[in-house]
Amino acid sequence: QSALTQPASVSGSPGQSITISCTGTRSDVGGYNYVSWYQQHPGKAPKLMIYDVSNRPSGVSNRFSGSKSGNTASLTISGLQAEDEADYYCSSYTSSSTSVFGTGTKVTVL
Amino acid sequence: QVQLVESGGGVVQPGRSLRLSCAASGFTFSTYGMHWVRQAPGKGLEWVSVVWSDGIHKYYADSVKGRFTISRDNSKNTVNLQMNSLRGEDTAVYYCARGLPTAGSDYWGQGTLVTVSS
Numbered sequence: 001q002s003a004l005t006q007p008a009s010v011s012g013s014p015g016q017s018i019t020i021s022c023t024g025t026r027s028d029v030g031g032y033n034y035v036s037w038y039q040q041h042p043g044k045a046p047k048l049m050i051y052d053v054s055n056r057p058s059g060v061s062n063r064f065s066g067s068k069s070g071n072t073a074s075l076t077i078s079g080l081q082a083e084d085e086a087d088y089y090c091s092s093y094t095s096s097s098t099s100v101f102g103t104g105t106k107v108t109v110l
Numbered sequence: 111q112v113q114l115v116e117s118g119g120g121v122v123q124p125g126r127s128l129r130l131s132c133a134a135s136g137f138t139f140s141t142y143g144m145h146w147v148r149q150a151p152g153k154g155l156e157w158v159s160v161v162w163s164d165g166i167h168k169y170y171a172d173s174v175k176g177r178f179t180i181s182r183d184n185s186k187n188t189v190n191l192q193m194n195s196l197r198g199e200d201t202a203v204y205y206c207a208r209g210l211p212t213a214g215s216d217y218w219g220q221g222t223l224v225t226v227s228s
Contacts, residue, residue, distance in 0.1 A: 001172050036214030045218040052212050089155050093213035098169045104154040
């Protein structure tokens with residue numbers, strides 16, 4: 001159950017687009033279309049942003065989008081805003097019927 | 111509205127036990143799987159355990175298997191995490207979260223802090 005690999009940090013200017021990668025294996029990311037993404041502000045509980053690779057829950061801005069290719073999933077934030085500055089985590093279902101989170105990415109809005 | 115409220119956290123000595131509870135409201139509890147996820151101070155999220163809606167299927171992270179036990183009471187809308195043989199590395203905020211039908215969690219509690227220290 002090794003954590004999925006994410007870049008430690010990603011930054012961008014307001015209005016720009018950024019992409020966060022999430023790399024796993026055939027036993028998790030690559031084997032199922034069950035990748036979710038979470039946003040976490042300091043001291044707060046995580047918030048679901050994307051589920052099942054590319055689905056947005058009601059109320060989440062359409063500036064957030066998800067995709068997957070092989071063993072790597074991606075979260076793209078377009079039109080970056082100051083409020084998007086937070087930690088982001090991916091998560092995947094695994095072949096052991098468990099879940100695994102990514103290492104986390106700190107997004108900084110310059 | 112969906113609400114998840116964790117309780118039971120606190121300071122405990124290494125090797126001792128602690129039981130966390132999560133009270134759910136605002137949805138049909140018996141039809142959802144429920145997860146526990148933890149976050150050590152300054153660290154990332156770590157998935158801990160899940161119990162399916164049937165209360166029978168239960169799965170654990172390797173780091174807690176054999177020490178932690180998840181359970182649910184659909185008559186009381188609660189999910190519990192019995193934590194035995196606690197270690198320093200179990201120190202974390204523990205979140206209860208509602209499972210999506212496929213995978214992942216859509217609603218989270220505010221978390222309860224568990225500190226394992228002598």
